[in-house]
Amino acid sequence: MTTKFGFTKMNIAEFESWISNLRVARTILYVQEHHTWNPSYASCTPTNHFEVQRGMKTYHVSNNGWMDIGQHFTTFPDGSILTGRSLEQTPACILGFNSNSVCIENLGNFDTGKDVMTTAHKDTIIRMTAALCKKFGITVNSNKVVYHHWFNLTTGERNNGTKNNKTCPGTAFFGGNSVSACEQHFLPLVSATLSGAPIPAPVPANILKYVSVNTDSLNIRTGANAQSAKVSGVLPAVLGSVLRVFEVKNGWYRISGSQQHWVNGSYTLDVTRATVNATTLNVRSGPGTSFPKVGSFMKGQEVFIIDEQQGWSKISADNKWVKKEFLDVS
Template sequence: MTTKFGFTKMDIQEFEAWIDSLKVARTVLTVQQHHTYSPSYQLFKGNNHFELQKGMQDYHINHNGWAAIGQHFTTFPDGAILTGRSLEKSPACITGQNANAICIENLGNFDTGKDSMTVEQRDTIVRITAKLCTRFSLPVNTNSIVYHHWFDLTSGQRNNGTKNNKSCPGTAFFGGNKVSDCENNFLPLVAVLTQPTPQITGQIIKYAMVTASSLNIRTRPDPSSAKANDRAAATLGAVLRVYEEKSGWYRISASQQHWVAAKFTAGVKHATVTANTLNVRTGPGTSFEKVGAYTKGQELFIVEQKNKWSRIGMDNKWVSNDFLAFD
């Protein structure tokens, strides 16, 4: 591994060991696939990984006004991976779909007739996706693994590429960018490499969302105890898994004594969409404007309930309880 400009470069074997050792407080539900479009293969010189990554970061900060680079990881034509945004922070990659997501940018333009993906990058994309699914206990399906093309650019509504969509991750990305292309060509490759989820010691008793801008993780349920030195603080909006509650503190690790103060969190409920299409509205009722839709099997975190309606995350998005299955 090598580090420069705050990014770490590794090969896929190093990544697989690294992600297993990394402690992440934020609950992850989806892995997003993108292509950079620009820079494309033409700008990759074989040794300028860090310069290209820094160029993307500078663009995201100075042009887009974001706090950091948008993606968590970038894959390169030689199969290398560079880290980007902290995994404790949501990405800035798909409008309205970034909470609880990990964003992968694959360097290149994979639209038909443009860059022809190398064998090395193809292998890395499959393996990094499979490893993330294993690490975060995600099923290999098109609710957990998503393409940017499936979401409306303005609203973030999932429409599976029927209107106002980017081609991202490319019309030739593993045979195409449609849902059926993903199911037929990409997911089977990922599924073969996905390992059984390791047995978790401890049971999740609830979920909690961070309400502070930064929430320290400590080694005991005591404000005077030391901070955990092997993990970053949890950030605003992160949904934490709670394994134990004691004297106003939550233990957020299944295997270690890692605690956060409960007063800096809000309780959330976990639910799964049961309708084929579930409309999202701006308020708790059918009279409110429709602003999107969720698909069957999507997992949601509910922060408020009113009149048999539920509000999703920190957004002003509401759905009917009639089409949700709650844990």
């Protein structure tokens, strides 16, 4: 592995080892698949990975006004992987579907007739997706591994590519960008990498509850007090991140099942994990049908409830509400 411009470059075998050992406080439920469209394969040389990644970060920060590069990882034609935004940060990749997601940008234009994905690139994308699903206990299905094409660009509503959608990750991405193409051509390859079986995603029995960070930056310490040292190599949890709580002590929360990683509970809010039980669940800007529709969820998608009013559940800090009766609490 090599590091430059704040990014780390690795091959897929290195990534598999690295991600399995990485400590991540933020709760991750979804994997997003994208293509860059531009830069495309023509932009790549055997030695310019870091320069291409820095160019994307510069564009995202200077032109889009984002805090950092949008994606967590970028895959390259030779099978290399570069890190991007910290996994503790929510990505800036799919409007309305970034919370609790990890974002993969696959460098290239994979629309029909454009870049032909290399064998090395295919292998990395499949194995990387599998490694992330294994790491975070993500079930390999089209509710959990999603394509950008399935979401309306203006509203964030999941419409499976029927109106106002990008082609991302490409009309020729592993046989196509539709839900059926994903289920027929891509997800079986990911499952096969995981010994042929989808990973179950039960809620671990030793989780006491979930909380959401309500301060800009929350330090993670080695003990349940402010005098304990910050955990080495682990970034602070950030505003809106959902954390798992395994132990409570004197107002402090242990957020790792195996390590002494603690945060001050006074800077968090309790939230409840729930699963959508309706075929399509409308998301509104307030707690009632009189409020505008701002998106939708599909059956099986998971959300975190942060407030409730008169039979409605708030599932996002930016005023997104759904009818409570269409949620099954985990």
